[in-house]
Amino acid sequence: MTERIFTAGLVIIGDEILSGRTHDKNIAQIASWLQVQGIRLAEVRVVPDVMERIVEAVNALREGNDYLFTTGGIGPTHDDITVDAVAQALGVNVVVHPQARAILEKYYSDKPGGLTDARLRMARVPEGADLIPNRMSGAPGIKIGNVHLMAGVPHITAGMLDALTGTLEGGAPLLSETVGCWTPESEVADILRQVEKAHEHCQIGSYPFFRDGRVGANFVVRSTSAQELKSCVDSLCDGLAMAGFDFTPGGI
Amino acid sequence: MTERIFTAGLVIIGDEILSGRTHDKNIAQIASWLQVQGIRLAEVRVVPDVMERIVEAVNALREGNDYLFTTGGIGPTHDDITVDAVAQALGVNVVVHPQARAILEKYYSDKPGGLTDARLRMARVPEGADLIPNRMSGAPGIKIGNVHLMAGVPHITAGMLDALTGTLEGGAPLLSETVGCWTPESEVADILRQVEKAHEHCQIGSYPFFRDGRVGANFVVRSTSAQELKSCVDSLCDGLAMAGFDFTPGGI
Structure with missing residues (x-):
């Protein structure tokens, strides 16, 4: 569909x-x-x-x-x-x-x-x-x-x-969920690419930041399907955990 | 020129x-x-x-x-x-x-x-x-x-x-000077239009704001010529003074 x-x-x-x-x-x-x-x-x-x-x-x-x-x-x-x-x-x-x-x-x-x-x-x-x-x-x-x-x-x-508000016809709102890491995004790039590839109705954006003297990144997963979004976020968290990265569901 | x-x-x-x-x-x-x-x-x-x-x-x-x-x-x-x-x-x-x-x-x-x-x-x-x-x-x-x-x-x-910085060829920098008024821009619109018309190498932008419960506007005069800029700002201040408006050179 x-x-x-x-x-x-x-x-x-x-x-x-x-x-x-x-x-x-x-x-x-x-x-x-x-x-x-x-x-x-x-x-x-x-x-x-x-x-x-x-x-x-x-x-x-x-x-x-x-x-x-x-x-x-x-x-x-x-x-x-x-x-x-x-x-x-x-x-x-x-x-x-x-x-x-x-x-x-x-x-x-x-x-x-x-x-x-x-x-x-x-x-x-x-x-x-x-x-x-x-x-x-x-x-x-x-x-x-x-x-x-x-x-x-x-x-x-x-x-x-x-x-x-409410007067314009729209489609299904784009849902998003964020996972944050106190890690340079370059260390996580391969995991992101693989997880996105495995979830074709989801998109992952990577947004690096520099805060309190440390680098990190938030990974924003987007989809119009709540189910596919959840599956993709779960895969991402599993991938990060398996590679030994600390991560923060909800983002940093 | x-x-x-x-x-x-x-x-x-x-x-x-x-x-x-x-x-x-x-x-x-x-x-x-x-x-x-x-x-x-x-x-x-x-x-x-x-x-x-x-x-x-x-x-x-x-x-x-x-x-x-x-x-x-x-x-x-x-x-x-x-x-x-x-x-x-x-x-x-x-x-x-x-x-x-x-x-x-x-x-x-x-x-x-x-x-x-x-x-x-x-x-x-x-x-x-x-x-x-x-x-x-x-x-x-x-x-x-x-x-x-x-x-x-x-x-x-x-x-x-x-x-x-300094590696790209540029022209004369655009100079600007600001005059502010605690007045709705609509009260000053005619003065702005006349002053701009009389100074063809200058441009006047009007930027309304709402601050501390009062409305006002900053008028930004722009020109690449310092002399024409000054002449235009002087005309604007004269126009505002003659119409009885309080104004703040430098902007609010």
């Missing part, structure tokens, strides 16, 4: 990530959230605030995946051009969404300046889009077809992901 | 980033290092440990940029396939580099197990490659043409970047 695998692409939009000024937190946040939805993050691209670069990345990743997410560039300032870029990628116009306008009118009604032209930019959407609720601040996220436009600020994105 | 702009692409290789298990630190680290070399990071792609996906990303970004960097997948385990993927992308064979072999022989001479077959994998390079010294652990980085293969573990990559 082959299960359908659902995949997503992610386009991170913003010069601030490419300059090193801002440390991205959305890749890990969205990746973890997708895992729980039974969707695998297949590729991420980080692109600058430049129209044609965003259009190209959006088209490349929305066509190859079940879902596309973008973060960044949906605020009120002149460098926020994600809505225009996605509209261009999809070949639709940009329109003001009445419900988004109403949300912003209400949100800014008691704030200095009220609903300025700049703030009204955040009600613009590609024609045909729906809104993704944002309980952290006024401006909503946007959903059109398989494309989801999220905020760049991580805690606002978190609120939008929350609103989307 | 138009200055030549040097650009780099970055391919981050690893299922652990796409699963959300590991929070990437290499994008910010490499981006900041490139800035100092006068090279702009133009695009990042994060791809899984899958041969054809790595080959595709490497070819897309090495051709469009002066330099390409990769991180991850150069260790001793079965999921480390970056060397093979880069060799395939460049159409060359994989060979054992004698100097890399000698480095590993020495490094592992006093370690349990010695230079095993798995460890010897780390001496494999695309034919014609040079080594990038790694003072943190045995295995070197690899440089072939404009492609630089670095470690996935951030502190090892840091050592490799250190070894490359």
Whole structure:
């Protein structure tokens, strides 16, 4: 039985990530959230605030995946051009969404300046889009077809992901179990290779680390089948024990 | 006078980033290092440990940029396939580099197990490659043409970047200056747009934040000309002062 695998692409939009000024937190946040939805993050691209670069990345990743997410560039300032870029990628116009306008009118009604032209930019959407609720601040996220436009600020994105939880079709979630060793991964490489080869529906990733002056590695076994996962983890632990390595189930 | 702009692409290789298990630190680290070399990071792609996906990303970004960097997948385990993927992308064979072999022989001479077959994998390079010294652990980085293969573990990559410092041709470094405001960016959007328009060799990025229960934004002005940068920052501060906003030179 082959299960359908659902995949997503992610386009991170913003010069601030490419300059090193801002440390991205959305890749890990969205990746973890997708895992729980039974969707695998297949590729991420980080692109600058430049129209044609965003259009190209959006088209490349929305066509190859079940879902596309973008973060960044949906605020009120002149460098926020994600809505225009996605509209261009999809070949639709940009329109003001009445419900988004109403949300912003209400949100800014008691704030200095009220609903300025700049703030009204955040009600613009590609024609045909729906809104993704944002309980952290006024401006909503946007959903059109398989494309989801999220905020760049991580805690606002978190609120939008929350609103989307359970609304996207996914497959069996990828299960994982970790085994850790205070051993250089190079000493264990042969065991890993043999165990993975013997369990075709499992994957083993090896993640070395250097901590408290010692080297070690965590071995992460992944599968969509709980039974095959257990069998593979058992084989790995047996292999490590037979070779005389100390290991820590659950990881270090 | 138009200055030549040097650009780099970055391919981050690893299922652990796409699963959300590991929070990437290499994008910010490499981006900041490139800035100092006068090279702009133009695009990042994060791809899984899958041969054809790595080959595709490497070819897309090495051709469009002066330099390409990769991180991850150069260790001793079965999921480390970056060397093979880069060799395939460049159409060359994989060979054992004698100097890399000698480095590993020495490094592992006093370690349990010695230079095993798995460890010897780390001496494999695309034919014609040079080594990038790694003072943190045995295995070197690899440089072939404009492609630089670095470690996935951030502190090892840091050592490799250190070894490359000053060896790559770059342009004028991008200078930047920050002005911060405890103000929602939407109130300042019009001023930003006007000031940027009046200074064609400068770019202004607006980075909102939520801190200590208050919203604010940092405005980052970027230019390769110190003089134009100063003129633009002065205009921005004048504009903010005239509109009655408190601002903090240097950013918040």
